[in-house]
Amino acid sequence: MDHLGILGCGWLGEYLANRLYSEKWSVKVSRTSAKGKGELQAKGWDSYRIKLNSLSIEGDLNFFENLDTLLISVPPKRDAPSQFEDMIATLLEHMKLHPGCKLIFLSSTSVYGKQAGIFKENSPISAETEASKALVLCEKMILNAPQRSLIIRLGGLVGEDRNPIFSLQKKTIPNPRGRINFVSQVDVVNGIEEFLKYPQMEGIFNLVSPHHPVREEYYREMAKKYNLPEPQFDYNDSPSERFVEASKIEELTAFRYTVNNLLI
Secondary structure: EEEEEOOOHHHHHEEEEEEHOOOOOOEEEEOOOHHHHHHHHHOOEHHHEEEEOOOOEEEEEEEEOOOOOEEEOOOOOOOOOEEEEEEEHHHHHHOOOOOOOOEEEEEEEHHHOOOOEEEEOOOOOOOOHHHHHHHHHHHHHHHHOOOOEEEEEEEEEEEEEOOOOOOOOOOOOEEEEEEOOHHHHHHHHHHHHHHHHOOOOOOOEEEEEOOOOOOOHHHHHHHHHHOOOOOOEEEOOOOOEEEEEOHHHHHHHHOOOOOOOOOO
């Protein structure tokens, strides 16, 4: 069984690690603090403290030893996205010591920007926020690294305990006639596990549900589902339909999306 390291074992990483451990994979997991490491360790997992800085890596570097694949699940900080580029550069410099370790980087479909249209993996990049611009630069660094590498651009992550509707309370939601480009936690974990079965596979893949409900319909349904107040929408906002297409993974692997109705 290949050895996988999950760098940044948070909400998504925990779900993935739990799945892989149950299937007897060899997995190492990391968080940035001793407390976080302890929380993972309490689950019986092979846990480490690893903190990326602009010029160094803190913690137990044995985490990186004997890995076949490193999953980089570390998002840019909203208050310091520019530091993220230096952190990833520092990580890649260290990974030169492990040239046989494949890199899988979790990026975001935000790199396509917010303009209307249909976006595939080969569509032009139009990052608008500082965080998404940082992701674009990090993608390029990883793709140019000597190791095999794979970039997964995730749609908005949702799960039973995670949904944008929770943070949109008392806010006016823009572009009500636009489309949703989300992906469920279940499908992300299924997709990553499928990629792990293809160690030679490289390149860029979108991971987004093929179900793109209208934003107004989606958020009204989510408010009902979670017994929240009726959401408010900005109907003066110019409508902009944006679809992120993500069938490449289905064309090249045995993966199939299972959450085909995000309204449930």
